Amino acid sequence: MKTVAELSRDLASKKISSVELTKHYLDRIKKFDKTLNAFITVTEDQALENAKKADEKRAKSAAGPLTGIPLAQKDIFCTLGVKTTCGSKILDNFISPYDATTVQKFNDAGLVLLGKTNMDEFAMGSSNENSFYGPVKNPWDLERVPGGSSGGSAATVAAGLAPAATGTDTGGSIRQPAALCGITGLKPTYGRVSRYGMIAFASSLDQGGLMTRSAEDAALLLNVMAGFDEKDSTSVDKPVPDYTKKLNNSIKGLRIGLPSEFFNQGLDADVAKVVQAAIKEYEKLGASVHEIHLPNTKLSIPAYYVIAPAECSSNLARFDGVRYGYRCKNPQDLEDLYKRSRSEGFGAEVKRRIMIGTYALSAGYYDAYYLQAQKVRGLIRQDFSKAFEKVDVILGPTSPTTAFKIGEKTADPISMYLSDIYTIAVNLAGLPGMSIPCGFAKNLPVGLQLIGNLFSEEQLLTAAHNYQKVTDWHTKQPEGF
Numbered sequence: 001m002k003t004v005a006e007l008s009r010d011l012a013s014k015k016i017s018s019v020e021l022t023k024h025y026l027d028r029i030k031k032f033d034k035t036l037n038a039f040i041t042v043t044e045d046q047a048l049e050n051a052k053k054a055d056e057k058r059a060k061s062a063a064g065p066l067t068g069i070p071l072a073q074k075d076i077f078c079t080l081g082v083k084t085t086c087g088s089k090i091l092d093n094f095i096s097p098y099d100a101t102t103v104q105k106f107n108d109a110g111l112v113l114l115g116k117t118n119m120d121e122f123a124m125g126s127s128n129e130n131s132f133y134g135p136v137k138n139p140w141d142l143e144r145v146p147g148g149s150s151g152g153s154a155a156t157v158a159a160g161l162a163p164a165a166t167g168t169d170t171g172g173s174i175r176q177p178a179a180l181c182g183i184t185g186l187k188p189t190y191g192r193v194s195r196y197g198m199i200a201f202a203s204s205l206d207q208g209g210l211m212t213r214s215a216e217d218a219a220l221l222l223n224v225m226a227g228f229d230e231k232d233s234t235s236v237d238k239p240v241p242d243y244t245k246k247l248n249n250s251i252k253g254l255r256i257g258l259p260s261e262f263f264n265q266g267l268d269a270d271v272a273k274v275v276q277a278a279i280k281e282y283e284k285l286g287a288s289v290h291e292i293h294l295p296n297t298k299l300s301i302p303a304y305y306v307i308a309p310a311e312c313s314s315n316l317a318r319f320d321g322v323r324y325g326y327r328c329k330n331p332q333d334l335e336d337l338y339k340r341s342r343s344e345g346f347g348a349e350v351k352r353r354i355m356i357g358t359y360a361l362s363a364g365y366y367d368a369y370y371l372q373a374q375k376v377r378g379l380i381r382q383d384f385s386k387a388f389e390k391v392d393v394i395l396g397p398t399s400p401t402t403a404f405k406i407g408e409k410t411a412d413p414i415s416m417y418l419s420d421i422y423t424i425a426v427n428l429a430g431l432p433g434m435s436i437p438c439g440f441a442k443n444l445p446v447g448l449q450l451i452g453n454l455f456s457e458e459q460l461l462t463a464a465h466n467y468q469k470v471t472d473w474h475t476k477q478p479e480g481f
């Protein structure tokens with residue numbers, strides 16, 4: 001399975017055309033997606049047409065480095081004229097009338113959309129079992145979850161149904177599935193990538209990013225995806241560097257922080273061993289390792305499960321059966337229309353969160369819950385700023401365990417929520433984070449998490465690329481695909 005960087009060279013040297021490449025991936029989707037259930041929509045005709053256009057551009061030497069590269073988009077990004085469901089029955093009939101900025105940017109750069117990937121409904125979940133379209137299977141073990149909510153994108157890239165895909169990360173949804181599927185995931189700083197046209201879950205936490213086979217690929221794609229967007233009021237107007245430029249810089253002297261809270265009893269012993277070996281590798285590369293503390297880590301899940309549901313209860317009010325999406329049959333009156341459209345259109349987890357959020361925001365409870373949670377969020381941010389006075393990058397496991405069995409945690413939402421114990425604080429603080437493959441525990445991939453200070457994507461990518469130059473975990477492929 002080739003990386004985007006390799007494919008880009010093959011396209012440039014005319015070793016392969018975009019039409020050939022696109023057909024190759026469409027064939028693989030046809031062959032393997034019955035097993036994996038990673039796609040909700042495959043845009044075959046459109047993909048072949050766009051691949052043809054990309055080849056014409058190349059013939060006229062009017063191509064950019066990524067012109068003609070196939071890409072899968074998480075089905076949370078609105079795509080003009082294409083079904084955009086967000087994994088929900090309530091949007092099962094929704095054809096988007098516009099492109100998300102991210103989609104637009106990749107189209108403008110000549111990438112070829114292969115289709116839309118499966119995901120937990122409205123990105124709420126850590127296992128992809130909350131999708132209206134059924135669970136996604138982990139290509140490393142078909143009885144196991146790929147992680148969530150960007151599980152469709154993770155399985156797609158791991159099984160080679162696309163060379164790269166987009167994801168979104170509100171509490172870990174890029175990094176955790178990347179870890180569980182043995183690929184590279186990058187969640188940029190909040191505000192680095194536009195949220196326009198990315199269906200909102202929790203607006204102060206949501207961030208789009210990338211799921212790729214290598215850090216180099218993430219850098220190539222971030223060059224396209226990052227940047228200010230006047231259509232997103234939280235997007236940050238800061239110049240976008242060429243993220244590939246410093247990839248090969250040495251990391252000698254890089255100060256790595258290991259938070260003691262990430263290596264406690266909740267961490268699977270086999271995962272811990274693999275992560276420790278990765279830390280040794282970093283030391284060999286010349287980095288220094290320091291113990292640090294993020295004392296409020298344990299409060300991140302409770303704070304998140306007030307803030308995220310509060311924001312989602314407000315964001316999801318727009319799905320009311322009136323303007324777009326699912327509408328119940330034969331409503332008796334307006335209230336019946338709202339009630340039944342929403343009751344029939346949303347799944348159980350989404351309803352649970354809307355109820356928690358509505359409760360937390362209601363008069364009399366706001367101060368006790370939402371305000372408190374925002375204060376905790378401030379403390380978590382401070383933990384990180386203190387840590388970054390002493391270290392450049394924070395390192396640890398992405399997930400406390402490897403991929404768990406389908407059905408294993410569905411009856412126990414709290415244990416499901418704990419899958420994100422190492423990722424959620426990063427979103428609360430708005431920081432960039434990555435997950436890179438660093439080995440296997442009982443034949444299942446383990447992810448190493450790298451957390452950087454605000455807008456330090458370049459440094460994170462350099463740290464990840466240096467590791468990938470001396471290890472081959474990111475090149476491993478699941479058998480049978």
Ligand code: GLN
Pocket residue numbers: 123124125126148149168169170171172173174201308420
């Ligand atoms: N698993 C977390 C949740 O269920 C995070 C999801 C996400 O990052 N979109 O909310």
